[in-house]
Amino acid sequence: MEKRDVAILGVGQTKFGHHPDKTLVDLFAEAFYEAYNESNIELKDIEAIYYGNFVGEMTDGSANLSGFIADEIGLKGIPARRYEAACASSSVAFREAYLAVAYGIHDCVAVGGSERLYNAGTAIGTRALATAVDGLHEMSAGLTFPGVFALATRLYSKKYEIPLEKLREMMAMVSVKNHKYGALNPKAQFHNKFGDLRVEDVLNSKVICSPLTLFDCCPMTDGGSAVIIATADFAEEVIDNPVYILGTGQSGAGGLFRQKEDIIRAIPRKKASEMAFKEANLTPKDVDFVEIHDCFTIAEIIATEAMGFFEYGKGANAVVDGITSIDGDLPVNPDGGLIGKGHPVGATGTSQIYSVVKQLRGEFKYNPVKSAEVGMTDTLGGDFGTLVNIILGIHRRG
Amino acid sequence: MYAITFKEFYDSLLEGKLIGMRCLDCGAYTCPPKAVCDECGSKNLEKTLMSGRGRITTFTTTYIAPMGYDKEVPYTVAMVELEEGPWIVGRLEIENADEIGQELLGEEVEVFGKEFPTEMFYPDKKRRVVPIFRLLRKF
Numbered sequence: 004m005e006k007r008d009v010a011i012l013g014v015g016q017t018k019f020g021h022h023p024d025k026t027l028v029d030l031f032a033e034a035f036y037e038a039y040n041e042s043n044i045e046l047k048d049i050e051a052i053y054y055g056n057f058v059g060e061m062t063d064g065s066a067n068l069s070g071f072i073a074d075e076i077g078l079k080g081i082p083a084r085r086y087e088a089a090c091a092s093s094s095v096a097f098r099e100a101y102l103a104v105a106y107g108i109h110d111c112v113a114v115g116g117s118e119r120l121y122n123a124g125t126a127i128g129t130r131a132l133a134t135a136v137d138g139l140h141e142m143s144a145g146l147t148f149p150g151v152f153a154l155a156t157r158l159y160s161k162k163y164e165i166p167l168e169k170l171r172e173m174m175a176m177v178s179v180k181n182h183k184y185g186a187l188n189p190k191a192q193f194h195n196k197f198g199d200l201r202v203e204d205v206l207n208s209k210v211i212c213s214p215l216t217l218f219d220c221c222p223m224t225d226g227g228s229a230v231i232i233a234t235a236d237f238a239e240e241v242i243d244n245p246v247y248i249l250g251t252g253q254s255g256a257g258g259l260f261r262q263k264e265d266i267i268r269a270i271p272r273k274k275a276s277e278m279a280f281k282e283a284n285l286t287p288k289d290v291d292f293v294e295i296h297d298c299f300t301i302a303e304i305i306a307t308e309a310m311g312f313f314e315y316g317k318g319a320n321a322v323v324d325g326i327t328s329i330d331g332d333l334p335v336n337p338d339g340g341l342i343g344k345g346h347p348v349g350a351t352g353t354s355q356i357y358s359v360v361k362q363l364r365g366e367f368k369y370n371p372v373k374s375a376e377v378g379m380t381d382t383l384g385g386d387f388g389t390l391v392n393i394i395l396g397i398h399r400r401g
Numbered sequence: 402m403y404a405i406t407f408k409e410f411y412d413s414l415l416e417g418k419l420i421g422m423r424c425l426d427c428g429a430y431t432c433p434p435k436a437v438c439d440e441c442g443s444k445n446l447e448k449t450l451m452s453g454r455g456r457i458t459t460f461t462t463t464y465i466a467p468m469g470y471d472k473e474v475p476y477t478v479a480m481v482e483l484e485e486g487p488w489i490v491g492r493l494e495i496e497n498a499d500e501i502g503q504e505l506l507g508e509e510v511e512v513f514g515k516e517f518p519t520e521m522f523y524p525d526k527k528r529r530v531v532p533i534f535r536l537l538r539k540f
């Protein structure tokens with residue numbers, strides 16, 4: 004079957020943070036209209052909705068949200084569906100939407116997600132996030148999400164022979180960098196906050212799951228994001244700055260205990276990114292910047308290695324050497340990442356797309372990556388249960 | 402269709418026995434049980450008694466618990482590599498894991514089961530059996 008080029012027409016994102024007065028539907032609708040308003044299309048051009056949400060049941064007592072969303076935004080009765088893949092929910096939705104347009108099922112669709120974990124409070128939020136681990140064999144011991152990456156931290160320290168205290172300092176630099184960038188991002192949960200965070204602030208903050216402290220962790224967040232995509236031919240007719248979807252990849256795994264030592268190598272991420280690079284006909288060297296799933300400081304380090312940017316065990320050094328800073332060879336999370344921008348789980352994937360598109364269009368004024376032509380996203384669902392990578396660029400696939 | 406159900410797995414654990422599955426095709430062990438051999442995907446499996454011993458590969462002490470687990474903090478979750486190869490998740494029976502730190506990695510443990518109250522979302526509505534790891538060496 005012939006595969007069509009697909010492009011992004013418009014992107015939208017709510018302010019991330021606490022939204023006590025907006026429902027999951029409201030948050031999606033707000034992001035959707037921002038994306039729609041810059042897409043230069045008519046509402047009736049949108050044929051379907053792909054929506055990501057993780058735990059609407061637990062935070063808002065709401066499931067089956069896609070029909071309500073379609074109704075809310077004036078698209079009564081069009082096919083709409085919800086995707087749940089923990090933190091990768093809207094990235095899976097995005098990839099499915101892309102494949103539907105690429106293979107001729109639809110010509111133009113809306114994608115996005117929303118979540119309200121901040122509003123649910125820490126106890127419910129922590130339990131809700133923990134639904135992404137093995138519900139029986141990992142939850143029996145009370146394994147939490149910070150716990151998963153705390154386990155990975157100790158393993159990483161041992162495996163690569165980096166003393167734990169040294170590794171913690173290196174990890175803290177991820178938090179310092181991402182908070183610095185998040186503080187600049189007007190839509191970030193921590194806009195104008197923690198921009199001058201220091202390594203010692205991270206090390207001395209409250210311990211959540213040893214050795215991870217509060218500032219090693221991303222926050223609980225409410226927010227929404229949305230993207231409108233269409234065939235590249237249609238996009239070129241209606242707007243002058245399409246961003247093209249060059250490659251996508253997805254993989255997954257079972258519980259942490261099944262992955263064993265591979266949890267620090269994130270094999271599903273290696274598979275997903277290789278799939279995306281192959282489709283895009285690109286290599287890691289061609290990528291100008293990435294928005295990575297830094298749910299925890301160590302997660303960003305592991306991700307950069309698994310995606311092929313650095314050798315296994317060298318990702319922490321890359322942070323210290325400034326390679327992942329905005330003026331380095333591979334800027335990582337110039338929008339602040341999950342740590343600085345916030346992590347409204349089901350909305351996170353398409354918010355990464357939002358940031359990459361803004362950056363590629365040169366509209367990311369507050370923290371621009373110089374002459375960026377190719378950007379990539381990385382979204383992790385659960386403890387490597389789902390992994391999605393997406394490569395975007397300003398030129399069609401070569 | 403299952404060589405061992407999770408009920409049987411946890412019943413045995415409460416009696417101090419760790420059971421798993423041995424693959425009659427590739428010889429690998431799978432524990433806790435699943436539908437197929439974790440190594441090769443075969444369904445040609447037999448129930449087997451595991452040694453119940455292994456080594457700590459990593460651990461974390463949890464100070465912020467999810468709803469339903471708050472009365473248990475702080476608690477230390479660990480992963481153990483069993484003598485037969487599989488890794489399992491459980492709790493380390495120790496108070497001061499953080500003070501000892503990385504030295505605990507590689508330490509030998511034996512596993513037994515302990516029953517805790519279930520919580521609203523746990524799949525087993527009667528009980529929650531936690532694999533507990535007891536250190537063979539005193540600290």
Ligand SMILES: [Zn+2]
Pocket residue numbers: 424425426427428429438439440441442443
């Ligand atoms: Zn086998």
